[in-house]
Amino acid sequence: MGHPEKSEWLRLQQKSQKKYRFIVAAIGIIVLLCVVGGVGYAYLMKNKGAEINSDNNIDVSNDDKKSGDPTANGQTYFTWDKKPVNLTITPNPALKKAFYGINYGPVNATFPGCTNTLGDVIEDVKLISQLTNRIRLYGMDCHMSDWTLEAIKLLKLDMTIVPTIWVDDNDTTYKRQHDTLIDMVKKYGIDNIDGVSVGNEVLFRKEVTPEKLYGRMADVRKEINSMGFNKKLPVFTSDLGSNVDAAYVAANDIMWANVHPYFGGVPVEQAGQWTFDFFNENDVKPAKAAGKDAIISEVGWPTAGASESAAVASIPNLQTFLNTFVCDANKLNTKYYYFETFDTPWKERTWTKLEGSWGLFYDDRSLKPGITIPDCLVG
Ligand SMILES: *[C@@H]1O[C@H](CO)[C@@H](O)[C@H](O)[C@H]1NC(C)=O
Ligand SMILES: *[C@@H]1O[C@H](CO)[C@@H](O)[C@H](O)[C@H]1NC(C)=O
Numbered sequence: 001m002g003h004p005e006k007s008e009w010l011r012l013q014q015k016s017q018k019k020y021r022f023i024v025a026a027i028g029i030i031v032l033l034c035v036v037g038g039v040g041y042a043y044l045m046k047n048k049g050a051e052i053n054s055d056n057n058i059d060v061s062n063d064d065k066k067s068g069d070p071t072a073n074g075q076t077y078f079t080w081d082k083k084p085v086n087l088t089i090t091p092n093p094a095l096k097k098a099f100y101g102i103n104y105g106p107v108n109a110t111f112p113g114c115t116n117t118l119g120d121v122i123e124d125v126k127l128i129s130q131l132t133n134r135i136r137l138y139g140m141d142c143h144m145s146d147w148t149l150e151a152i153k154l155l156k157l158d159m160t161i162v163p164t165i166w167v168d169d170n171d172t173t174y175k176r177q178h179d180t181l182i183d184m185v186k187k188y189g190i191d192n193i194d195g196v197s198v199g200n201e202v203l204f205r206k207e208v209t210p211e212k213l214y215g216r217m218a219d220v221r222k223e224i225n226s227m228g229f230n231k232k233l234p235v236f237t238s239d240l241g242s243n244v245d246a247a248y249v250a251a252n253d254i255m256w257a258n259v260h261p262y263f264g265g266v267p268v269e270q271a272g273q274w275t276f277d278f279f280n281e282n283d284v285k286p287a288k289a290a291g292k293d294a295i296i297s298e299v300g301w302p303t304a305g306a307s308e309s310a311a312v313a314s315i316p317n318l319q320t321f322l323n324t325f326v327c328d329a330n331k332l333n334t335k336y337y338y339f340e341t342f343d344t345p346w347k348e349r350t351w352t353k354l355e356g357s358w359g360l361f362y363d364d365r366s367l368k369p370g371i372t373i374p375d376c377l378v379g
């Protein structure tokens, strides 16, 4: 297939710049932009001049006070629309534990708004636990990661997370995210953490230099691994699967690659095979040569939004992608985090319909109509 990665890179890069100019000009807000399916939890600061209270950054939820003591008995948790949460998981026969891992962005968890609740995260984790044992998260703000660990604990699940210290071009963001991660690790330990990602697609967005990012990764690795835990926590970043060079391989304990057949403009019938080929060539090979593991940090298919040449967003196409990727990946022992659990209306509001439409579920936790989760169990 030649070198699709190079043209993909250029195309996405140009798209990103166009979009950036448009948003800044049209809306006049600060948007730290990321364009690929793996739009992370960028921070949308509607009011540039606003003072952001440092307490609010960490202590934002209406549920925080109610859940001060997570071990308290008889505690009732509520979702944002005030529904009480029942900690018993009622199995949904439509859901199968077929995914190696899945990407999860809680609703209403967009800093500094943070109107999400622990109750929402518990409801989400009840659902996600029927699809996989592994969750990848995009940031530390709005309690999205520590509450996921809290939910796993409250529900007594054997699940793990990969939290991300979100990195953009603002050192304040990094410090806040970093400190929240360290606090979380102190509070919960690392038994339920598989590794820490420092940034997602930061190199693609060129928000910090590779040297600065790799330096931060080394610092975080040293910091956590000197805290006396009984296992070593891998530290890495995640970036486009095409964005790999020797320094990248050297800096990562594990290679995490976002691989998006959709942005490759691949027709859905070929998208599964394309993903395996692309990942093997660009990521597994260099990782293996360095004696390291490689994991697809994002792979998925959108159900609405603009087509990308031969790649068309629709629910039937999502089903085709699930049918041609998930069980084959499990058979091949390819490790992947499916992108993603829920639609993200905030991304649609901020960017495009396409960005917000990658969920298996709508944001109200209903499975998209006509979607059948493949039935091929993974451990
Ligand atoms: C929670 O749900 C379970 C299963 O549906 C039910 O048996 C139990 O009574 C519920 N608990 C509460 C407190 O509503
Ligand atoms: C960086 O982020 C903080 C809030 O997290 C904000 O107060 C500050 O203005 C930002 N700096 C820049 C240069 O955008």
Ligand SMILES: CC(=O)N[C@H]1CO[C@H](CO)[C@@H](O)[C@@H]1O
Binding pocket: 080, 107, 108, 115, 345, 363
């Ligand atoms: C309080 C709040 O922001 N609630 C929002 C949470 O997310 C749902 C689903 O996207 C919205 O409908 C709510 O308005």
